[in-house]
Amino acid sequence: MVSSTIIDLPPRRFEAPDVTERVADILNHVRRFRWSAVPDAGGSSAGMDFAILQRICHRWINGYDWEETAALLARFPQYHAEVEGVDIHFLHVRGSRPRPILLCHGWPGSVLEFTGVIERLAFPDRFGAGRKMAST
Numbered sequence: 730m731v732s733s734t735i736i737d738l739p740p741r742r743f744e745a746p747d748v749t750e751r752v753a754d755i756l757n758h759v760r761r762f763r764w765s766a767v768p769d770a771g772g773s774s775a776g777m778d779f780a781i782l783q784r785i786c787h788r789w790i791n792g793y794d795w796e797e798t799a800a801l802l803a804r805f806p807q808y809h810a811e812v813e814g815v816d817i818h819f820l821h822v823r824g825s826r827p828r829p830i831l832l833c834h835g836w837p838g839s840v841l842e843f844t845g846v847i848e849r850l851a852f853p854d855r856f857g858a859g860r861k862m863a864s865t
Contacts (some may be wrong), residue, residue: 802841
């Protein structure tokens with residue numbers, strides 16, 4: 730039976746926990762991983778390309794700034810709401826004018842895809858466009 734209300738509970742504020750220790754633990758596991766135990770199937774015909782996976786792991790360990798990403802996400806108000814029994818995580822940024830816009834990502838994906846445009850859409854006057862172009 731479909732509920733007459735789409736949102737079952739009011740949205741609740743989401744505060745990201747400090748995951749510094751958890752990230753450090755995961756990175757230590759990746760550092761210790763025995764690559765020699767993984768057979769190279771010769772490309773992506775039997776899963777993820779071995780060389781690409783190694784490059785991704787190398788970037789996670791040596792070049793990805795986890796703290797910078799967490800700080801970037803913390804700049805935006807985040808919420809959870811239950812919609813038809815599913816817990817939804819979303820950002821809600823109120824712009825300089827009440828014109829709503831909904832940005833949805835697919836799988837695999839995340840709200841990180843939108844961090845470069847959220848403020849431009851919500852506050853275009855900060856970026857040289859008129860305030861009348863703002864969305865919320």
